[in-house]
Amino acid sequence: MKILTYENAKIAVFGTTLAVLFLGAVLHKPIEFSETENRYLEQRPKLTTAKLLDGSFMKDYETFITDQFPKRSFFMGVKTALERFRGRTDDNGVYFGKEGYLFGKYDGALFESETAKNNMTVIADFVKMYADKFGKEHFKIALAPSSSEILKDRLPANAPVYNQTGFIDKVIKKAGDDFVIDLGKNLKEHIDEYIYYKTDHHWTSLGAYYGYETIARAMGLEVLPLKDFKADIVDKDFLGTYDSKVNTGITGGVIPDSITIYFSEEIDKAGMMWDNDKDKTFNSIYHLDALKGKDKYTVFFGGNHSVTDINTENKTGKTLLIIKDSFAHSLAPFLIKDYDRIIMLDLRYFNKSLKKYLNENKITDLLVLYSTPDLAEDANIGRLLR
Structure with a gap:
């Protein structure tokens, strides 16, 4: 009883x-x-x-x-703690990796979807449209694998992950190796360095530098050594997108990431404007106020906007258009020295004719830069052909 x-x-x-x-x-x-x-x-x-x-x-x-x-966030953290106590190596689409790393679970359902297949076809058609106009040294499609592809040795034992390098190879086969480059090849040479955040899906500024090396060489640009840039650690308490999904910070067991930004003479002089709005004009490409909030990665260019227009004091006669996801934000500063103007477009918010925009802004160089998972799932990639 x-x-x-x-x-x-x-x-x-x-x-x-x-x-x-x-x-x-x-x-x-x-x-x-x-x-x-x-x-x-x-x-x-x-x-x-x-x-x-x-x-x-x-x-x-x-x-x-x-x-x-x-108290949703609190209960998410409690759930994560219980799952880890039970021996689970993943929760809510996130793997609990070694050395404090969190990884996204990107599986075959993402990379073998109809959206992914359609996007590969769009990329191939896009290359056909603009190959002759720009030439291979002035036009590249650059794909950056996620941390789960590059840092496989830090994944939980027997964690199934999709072969993103194989996906990139399919894109290369469809669109041509003159125009499509795999940024993962150089990243794999630096797996013992801090090239991806532990709690976020982005690469770090160091990882972005290695992506820049590959892109610059492919586009015939001079590659500046990292020592020519001044590094400044601006935050040591960054908890990113992966942590937001499982909220490990509430129960401990996760080490916050640090954010480093790089400066040079050209970067220091660059300014930006968001969405062609003169009231949203800044004399720096770094939005330091973002460090006071949760999404600290938006310190780079203030996050995602339809158009981010970067003006420099260079006299190169060249304008670069970057069609991108947010992986481009920490890479673009390294390219500033080579152009008078860099424009970044986010297809999720950009609703104009791209062909018309290219002509109106006298674009001389064209770069499409995406993380591999984003390229596979972005339903807006078709806007490249408008």
């Missing part, structure tokens, strides 16, 4: 706790943006007859409750 009473008490406490948390999620004012997870959260869905009948309302409401669950 005591056992039954005790069990009933546990059930009652557990049920009451869930009910209180559920009501908290329903009744409190929804949070729009999660600084911890660096993403917008699901808002309360509107009830319509159509959504109720097709079942989408309940699905959306379930996502809303999950996103708006009180």
